[in-house]
Amino acid sequence: MYGLSSEDLAIQARARGFADELIPFEEQAEASGGELPADVTAGHAKRARELGLHSTNMPAELGGGGCTTLQQVLVQEQMGRVTNALGWVAATPPSWLPEVANADQIERYVRPAISGEREECYAITEEGAGSDVDAIEATAQRAGDTYVLNGVKWHVTSYNTADFAFFQARLRGGPHDGEHAMFLVDLPGPGIRVVRTPAYTHTISHHHPIVAFENVRVPAANLVGAEGDGMAFAYEWFRFERLMVAARCLGAAGRLTEEITAFAASRRAGGGPISDHGLVAGMLADSLTELFAARALAYETARGIDCGTDTKVSHAQCSMAKLYCSEMAGRVADRAVQVFGGRGYMRENVAERFYRELRVERIWEGTSEIQRLIIARQMIKRGPARLA
Numbered sequence: 069m070y071g072l073s074s075e076d077l078a079i080q081a082r083a084r085g086f087a088d089e090l091i092p093f094e095e096q097a098e099a100s101g102g103e104l105p106a107d108v109t110a111g112h113a114k115r116a117r118e119l120g121l122h123s124t125n126m127p128a129e130l131g132g133g134g135c136t137t138l139q140q141v142l143v144q145e146q147m148g149r150v151t152n153a154l155g156w157v158a159a160t161p162p163s164w165l166p167e168v169a170n171a172d173q174i175e176r177y178v179r180p181a182i183s184g185e186r187e188e189c190y191a192i193t194e195e196g197a198g199s200d201v202d203a204i205e206a207t208a209q210r211a212g213d214t215y216v217l218n219g220v221k222w223h224v225t226s227y228n229t230a231d232f233a234f235f236q237a238r239l240r241g242g243p244h245d246g247e248h249a250m251f252l253v254d255l256p257g258p259g260i261r262v263v264r265t266p267a268y269t270h271t272i273s274h275h276h277p278i279v280a281f282e283n284v285r286v287p288a289a290n291l292v293g294a295e296g297d298g299m300a301f302a303y304e305w306f307r308f309e310r311l312m313v314a315a316r317c318l319g320a321a322g323r324l325t326e327e328i329t330a331f332a333a334s335r336r337a338g339g340g341p342i343s344d345h346g347l348v349a350g351m352l353a354d355s356l357t358e359l360f361a362a363r364a365l366a367y368e369t370a371r372g373i374d375c376g377t378d379t380k381v382s383h384a385q386c387s388m389a390k391l392y393c394s395e396m397a398g399r400v401a402d403r404a405v406q407v408f409g410g411r412g413y414m415r416e417n418v419a420e421r422f423y424r425e426l427r428v429e430r431i432w433e434g435t436s437e438i439q440r441l442i443i444a445r446q447m448i449k450r451g452p453a454r455l456a
């Protein structure tokens with residue numbers, strides 16, 4: 069890719085080197101339910117921080133990387149090359165929080181999240197509210213200098229490793245009755261219990277339990293921003309995370325493309341390498357072509373954000389990047405399994421793992437259908453020419 073500065077190339081190279089250190093642990097993680105020994109995981113987390121790959125999205129004045137959006141994409145792209153979520157040690161804490169957090173929240177949550185001492189999880193989705201976040205039924209009621217929280221949250225990713233949660237609820241009573249608000253909730257805590265921990269398609273150490281919050285009292289100071297602000301934070305987070313999903317999908321597709329190219333050149337069938345067979349060659353060529361297009365889209369979106377593109381425009385562009393990169397990676401993984409043949413169906417094979425793992429990229433942080441709706445609505449409002 070053209071136009072990368074020496075700083076961009078340096079952080080990209082550090083991230084690639086780190087991904088190469090993590091890759092040898094993938095099969096061990098796959099064989100043990102996603103878990104590596106605690107000291108190994110702690111070592112990976114420490115290394116990510118030492119290499120400046122942790123909190124790349126957080127302000128430098130608070131101890132974060134202060135990286136450009138493009139640099140964040142370059143790092144997450146490399147982390148996406150690794151299966152079993154081993155790259156999640158290069159964590160990106162909530163970048164929207166420092167601007168709205170009060171001084172106490174900065175000290176208790178933001179700085180420790182940046183230094184890696186604390187970790188967050190998001191309790192937003194409910195049984196009846198996923199794509200339609202506005203349909204949440206969880207409640208928050210003011211009681212003196214506390215709020216009382218109630219609700220059952222689904223798919224709470226990293227609940228088993230996190231020590232605080234963002235809990236989104238609908239206010240009951242008061243001037244903002246019925247509006248959304250976001251709270252910081254320390255974990256574990258009285259009234260918070262895991263209902264169950266379902267098994268998911270991927271094999272990673274971060275679980276996604278259903279968690280009940282029953283009359284959980286949090287100090288009023290744990291309200292993030294103001295009453296009624298809850299949805300605004302969710303949108304800001306979606307913009308960032310959708311672009312990072314796109315970046316990790318680029319990494320996955322990049323790794324798979326490298327792996328199938330090497331395999332197709334060495335695997336012989338019918339008297340020569342399988343890459344000589346037109347049908348296999350077509351799968352290689354389509355994969356790289358789509359990856360190139362996807363990378364150009366994601367990098368251009370990131371560059372636009374760094375140059376101050378209008379937020380509404382970048383909102384649509386982040387949706388385009390997430391939509392296209394996640395669907396592209398799914399197609400590449402499917403072809404990769406096919407190119408590997410029977411080997412591609414073995415869990416020890418990277419194509420098999422990515423084939424399962426990449427499926428969720430079309431679901432979380434807004435499904436492909438929701439991304440299409442966002443893009444189409446922006447086209448009607450602003451005109452296609454402003455968006456692409």
Ligand SMILES: Cc1cc2nc3c(=O)[nH]c(=O)nc-3n(C[C@H](O)[C@H](O)[C@H](O)COP(=O)(O)OP(=O)(O)OC[C@H]3O[C@@H](n4cnc5c(N)ncnc54)[C@H](O)[C@@H]3O)c2cc1C
Pocket residue numbers: 189190191192193195197198199200222223224225226268276428431432433434435436437438441
């Ligand atoms: C592994 C995993 C981890 C997750 N982690 C978290 C987390 O940490 N915190 C959290 O809060 N949530 C989390 N989620 C939830 C995730 O964000 C939702 O699953 C996602 O937004 C979709 O919501 P849903 O599952 O309720 O599906 P639904 O909203 O019920 O959608 C079902 C289907 O209907 C389609 N659909 C819905 N509405 C429309 C529409 N208006 N137009 C067209 N089609 C539509 C969808 O695209 C989908 O195909 C996670 C999910 C998974 C699978």
